[in-house]
Structures are given as structure tokens and as C-alpha cells.
Amino acid sequence: MKLAAALALLAALAAQPAKPKPIWARNNPLPTGFNPGEAFPTIALPSAVDGRPTSVAEFRGKKLIVNIFASW
Amino acid sequence: MPVWHAALEPFEKAGKVAVVAVVQDQHPDRARLFLQWKRVGWPVLADSLDLLNLDTVPLTVAVDEYGIVRFTELPMSATKTIGETFIDQTYPKPASLPPIDRGRFETFTTWTMAIEAFERDVQRNPNDGPAQFRLGSAYRARYDSRERRTTDFADAERHWTRALDIDPNRYIWRRRVQQYGPRMAEPYAFFDWIRDARQELAARGETPVPLAVEPGDSEFEKPDPRALAKAPAAEPDPRGRIRRDAGEFIGIDATAVPAVPNAGDTVRVHVTFRPNAATKAHWNNTAEPLVYWMTPPSGVTVASRAVVAPNAAAEVSLETRTIDYDVTLPASAAGRVTIPGYALYYVCEDVNGVCMYRRHDVTVTIPVKH
Numbered sequence: 001m002k003l004a005a006a007l008a009l010l011a012a013l014a015a016q017p018a019k020p021k022p023i024w025a026r027n028n029p030l031p032t033g034f035n036p037g038e039a040f041p042t043i044a045l046p047s048a049v050d051g052r053p054t055s056v057a058e059f060r061g062k063k064l065i066v067n068i069f070a071s072w
Numbered sequence: 073m074p075v076w077h078a079a080l081e082p083f084e085k086a087g088k089v090a091v092v093a094v095v096q097d098q099h100p101d102r103a104r105l106f107l108q109w110k111r112v113g114w115p116v117l118a119d120s121l122d123l124l125n126l127d128t129v130p131l132t133v134a135v136d137e138y139g140i141v142r143f144t145e146l147p148m149s150a151t152k153t154i155g156e157t158f159i160d161q162t163y164p165k166p167a168s169l170p171p172i173d174r175g176r177f178e179t180f181t182t183w184t185m186a187i188e189a190f191e192r193d194v195q196r197n198p199n200d201g202p203a204q205f206r207l208g209s210a211y212r213a214r215y216d217s218r219e220r221r222t223t224d225f226a227d228a229e230r231h232w233t234r235a236l237d238i239d240p241n242r243y244i245w246r247r248r249v250q251q252y253g254p255r256m257a258e259p260y261a262f263f264d265w266i267r268d269a270r271q272e273l274a275a276r277g278e279t280p281v282p283l284a285v286e287p288g289d290s291e292f293e294k295p296d297p298r299a300l301a302k303a304p305a306a307e308p309d310p311r312g313r314i315r316r317d318a319g320e321f322i323g324i325d326a327t328a329v330p331a332v333p334n335a336g337d338t339v340r341v342h343v344t345f346r347p348n349a350a351t352k353a354h355w356n357n358t359a360e361p362l363v364y365w366m367t368p369p370s371g372v373t374v375a376s377r378a379v380v381a382p383n384a385a386a387e388v389s390l391e392t393r394t395i396d397y398d399v400t401l402p403a404s405a406a407g408r409v410t411i412p413g414y415a416l417y418y419v420c421e422d423v424n425g426v427c428m429y430r431r432h433d434v435t436v437t438i439p440v441k442h
Contacts, residue, residue, distance in 0.1 A: 031125045036142055039166075040135045043123055043173040048100035048116035055172040056092060056117075060139050063089040063159050065080060065146070067114070069130040070096040071106040072247060072262040072291075 040066065076132070076146055077112050079154055089159050094119050096129050096244050098212055098251070102263065105281040109269035120213065121206040123177065128243035136163040139170070183214035194231070204235035205245050216285050225252075225327040225342065233330060251291055253329050254338040254398050261293035288396045290340050296382065299395075302361055303378040308416055309365070309431055317430035321353040321419045322346065326436045328399075334441045335405040341436055342396040345381070345415065352422040354390050357383035359418035359429070364395050366413030366436075371402030388420060401440065411436045 033041040044053035056066060083089040093114045095103035100118035107114065134143035134154075140163065147157035180186040190207035193200060208231030215224035229252065236245045251262055266287060273280045289295055322345050329340045343364060347353040355362075362381040368374050374397060381393040401409055412435050420427040 030131075030144065033124075034126075034131070034133060034141060034144060036144065038141050039139050039170045040133060040141050041124055041173070042139070042170050043175055044178060045094065045117040045119050045123065048095060048104050048118045053174070053178045054115070054117055056094075056135065057139055057170070057172045059090050059092060059135075060169070061137055062087070063083075063137055064135040065076075065089060065091045066094060066133040066135060067076070067091060067130070068094040068096065068119075068124070068126065068133070069103070070244070070247070071103040071265075072097070072251065072260075 077110070079146075079148060083155060083159050088155075092117060094124065096120070096122065096126070098209060098248060099216075099283065099285050101281055101283050102266065102287075105266065105269055105283065108278070108281050109265075109273060121177075121209045122202065122244055123175075123206070125202055126244060127239075127241060134158050136161075138163065138166055140166060183210055183217055183219050186210045187214060198234075199238055201235045201238035201242070201245075204231045204238065205242075205248075208232035208235060209248070222325040226329075226331045229253075229327075229329045230331055252288070252340060252342065252396075253290065254340045255290060259293040262291040263287040264293050286391075286394070288342060288394050290342075290396050298382045299361075299380040302363075302380045302382070303376055304363060304365075305378075307365055307367075307377070308363055309414070312431075314416060314429060314431035317419070317432045319348065319432075320351055321348055321421065321428075321430060322415075322417065322432060323348055324415065324432055324434050326434060328436065328438045332439050332441050333401060335401055336403040338398050338400045339438055340396055341399055341411075341438075342394060343415075343434065343436075345393040345417070347390050347392075347419070352425070354388045354420050355384065355393075356387075356418040356420045356427045357385070357389060358387050359427075362393060362395075362415055362417040364413060364415045364434075366411050368399065368411050369409065371404065372409060372411065373400045374398065399436075399438070401438070405440045407440060409438045409440060411438070 032038060040056055042055050042057040044055040047054050080089060080091055084091060091114045093107065093116045095116055096119055097103050098120050100116065100120060104116055107116065131144065132146050133141055134147060136142050142158060146154060148154040176189065187207065187210045190203060190210055193203035194207055208228045211224045211231065212228035214220055215228065232245060232249045236242065236249055250256060250260065270280045324343060324345055326341060326343045333339050345362065347355065361383045364379045366374060366377055379395045379397050381395050384391055399411065414431050414433045416431050418427060418429055
């Protein structure tokens with residue numbers, strides 16, 4: 001009896017519609033400059049330490065990892 | 073992030089790869105504190121205005137020595153190191169390389185100049201979501217600067233909300249609105265980590281990166297237990313006998329988020345207290361902390377009539393203090409809802425001057441959408 005109930009529950013769960021994707025999931029294509037083969041944006045951004053405008057292009061000549069995040 | 077950092081560190085030390093962090097925080101010094109806590113010493117660039125035009129974070133991009141994107145996530149797995157997949161790879165030099173884009177942002181020497189330029193962008197095209205977001209972020213940045221105007225915070229919220237209305241799929245924009253908005257049904261721990269980070273850094277004997285703007289209560293999942301413990305249960309000055317401060321010592325402004333809610337909505341009210349530099353006023357932290365008491369009209373609900381802003385650790389201090397709290401309007405609300413209240417605080421005049429206990433009356437007015 002317990003097995004039948006468990007199977008029924010599993011069947012009911014399987015019939016559930018897929019959980020909708022959160023609205024913030026990456027469902028937009030990445031903007032130009034972030035896709036393989038494209039030049040990364042060269043726009044100068046202020047340093048978080050002293051405000052000096054710095055472009056990722058200033059790191060040219062060496063492989064670079066750009067880690068874009070927010071602390072929240 | 074610590075896993076990536078460990079994987080990349082040997083290549084960084086060998087000079088074969090550089091790592092740079094780009095942070096999407098409105099207050100980028102919080103990201104610096106986060107990296108200090110995690111013992112990560114990458115250079116940090118601030119993209120508070122979302123000039124990179126990204127819809128979400130995090131994103132890790134591997135860029136070759138010519139500035140060309142090779143991967144949009146770290147190319148490492150259980151069987152291959154990032155050295156094999158990326159760092160030791162040879163890539164062709166492109167025929168030409170794009171120059172550094174100095175843009176027009178570098179020409180702004182004040183936030184007011186940036187706001188004027190972004191206002192023109194928005195006037196040209198009110199449906200330009202990125203322009204609306206940048207304008208909102210510039211208003212908030214000015215609010216936190218010496219250039220501040222009391223309406224800047226409300227203007228920031230207005231433009232952020234408009235940006236999100238134009239494109240609701242922008243996660244970064246959505247989080248910026250929520251960061252200062254009413255406490256969410258499922259509270260989000262925006263900056264709860266800051267308390268842990270400061271404790272751990274102190275235990276390590278390090279001085280935490282100072283923050284220009286301390287997170288407000290809306291930016292934490294859990295309210296500050298120190299403030300809750302000190303909140304009085306009964307009205308502290310029911311007969312209005314405490315001498316008034318009309319702003320000679322402490323300037324006060326209040327901002328509701330959203331600025332114009334619907335009837336029945338919950339609104340986050342932010343109240344900011346700034347010592348008046350003209351009278352050299354400063355907080356007296358050897359006495360009780362600042363208490364804000366409000367008397368909501370019938371039908372308007374608040375979690376507590378008293379809100380406390382804890383003292384700083386030093387005996388006297390000059391910092392800006394903020395409190396924020398949720399107000400739920402009745403479904404019948406119309407016109408303007410006014411919530412009278414007052415703050416009580418200990419303040420000192422001038423260096424080695426007289427210290428006083430003062431009351432500052434504050435009326436928060438919330439216009440309700442028609």
C-alpha cells in the first residue's frame with residue numbers, strides 16, 4: 001500500500017509542469033564583447049581603490065581572467 | 073571564488089595570467105572588503121553604472137593577450153587545468169585591436185555633471201533602459217557624496233524603477249531596486265556577510281576596508297540585534313518636553329522607496345541623520361543611541377514604533393547615521409499619507425563643546441498613486 005502511494009506521488013510529481021525559470025536567469029544573449037572571438041569591451045572603468053580610470057585593454061600582452069561579480 | 077583563486081594563483085605568480093575583478097555594486101568598497109576577507113588581492117574596477125551593459129552576474133571571462141574573449145566561463149575541469157585549456161594556448165594576433173574607450177565618463181569631474189549628461193540621454197529617449205539605470209546610479213552616488221541633494225535618493229529609485237520597467241530581465245537592475253526597497257517576502261541576504269567578514273578580519277589582526285556608506289537595515293536579511301535590543305517599548309517623550317534641534321546640530325532627510333506607492337503597498341522609509349559641519353556637531357557615543365519614534369495614523373502599520381541607530385565604537389564620531397523601516401499603507405490610502413515622528417539623540421557642539429540631548433521632529437510624507 002505504501003509502495004502504491006509512493007508511486008502515485010512520483011507520478012503526480014512527474015506530471016507537474018517544469019518549474020518556471022527565475023526571471024533573472026541568463027535568458028538574454030550576452031552583449032557584444034563577451035562572446036568568444038569578440039574583443040572584450042575596452043571602456044575605462046574607475047578603480048575601486050583610487051578612482052583612476054582603467055581599461056581592461058591595459059592588461060594586453062598577458063592572458064587575463066575578468067571576474068565580474070557583485071558582493072551581494 | 074576561492075576555488076578559482078587557488079587554481080589561478082600559481083599562474084599569476086608565474087606571470088602568465090592576470091586577474092581583474094569588475095564589481096557591479098552601487099558601493100564598490102563593499103566588494104573590496106569582500107575580497108580582503110577572502111584574501112584575494114586582484115585589482116578591482118567599479119561598474120556601478122553598468123557601463124558593460126550586462127544583465128546578470130557573476131560572469132567570468134577568459135581574454136587572450138590581444139584582448140579577444142576566448143571563454144565565458146573558466147575553462148577548467150577534473151581532467152584539464154586552466155593552463156592546458158587556456159593559459160598555455162597560442163592564439164593568433166588579430167589584424168587590428170580596438171583602442172581604449174575613454175568614453176565621455178572620464179570627462180565628468182562631479183556627479184552633477186554626470187547626472188546632467190545622463191538626464192539629456194533620458195530626455196532624448198525615455199525608453200532607453202541603460203540610460204535610466206545609469207542616471208539612477210549617478211543620483212544615488214551623488215546622494216552619498218558631498219554634492220548631495222536631499223531628493224537624490226528618491227530620484228535614483230525613480231530612474232532604477234523606470235529602467236526595470238523597460239527591461240524586467242535585468243537582474244542587476246532588479247537587485248539595485250530591491251536593495252533599498254521594502255523587506256522582501258523571502259528576505260535576501262544582500263550584505264549579511266559584512267558582519268562575518270569584519271569579525272574574521274579583526275580576529276586575523278587586519279583592519280577591514282572602511283565603507284563609505286554602511287548598509288542599511290533593508291540590505292540585511294536579519295535586522296541588527298543590537299538595535300532591536302535597545303528599542304524602547306513606550307514613547308520616550310510623549311509630552312514633547314525635550315528641547316528641539318531644528319537642524320543646527322543634526323540634519324535629517326527621509327526618502328520612501330518606492331516614492332509613489334499604490335494603496336495597500338509596503339514602502340521602505342529611509343531616514344538619514346548628518347552632523348552639521350557648520351556647528352562642528354558630533355555624536356556623543358558615551359550615552360544612549362539615537363532613537364526614532366513614530367506615530368503612524370490609523371490603518372498604517374509598522375513592525376515597531378521605535379527604531380534605533382546604534383552608536384559608533386569611538387566616544388565621539390561624525391558619521392552619517394541611517395535607519396530604515398517598512399510601512400504598510402491601508403488599501404483605502406489616498407492622497408498623501410503622513411507619519412509624524414521624532415528622533416532623540418545625544419549630540420555635542422564643537423570640539424570639547426557642550427553635549428546635549430535633543431529632539432528633532434520629522435514628518436514622513438508618502439504620496440499615494442492615484
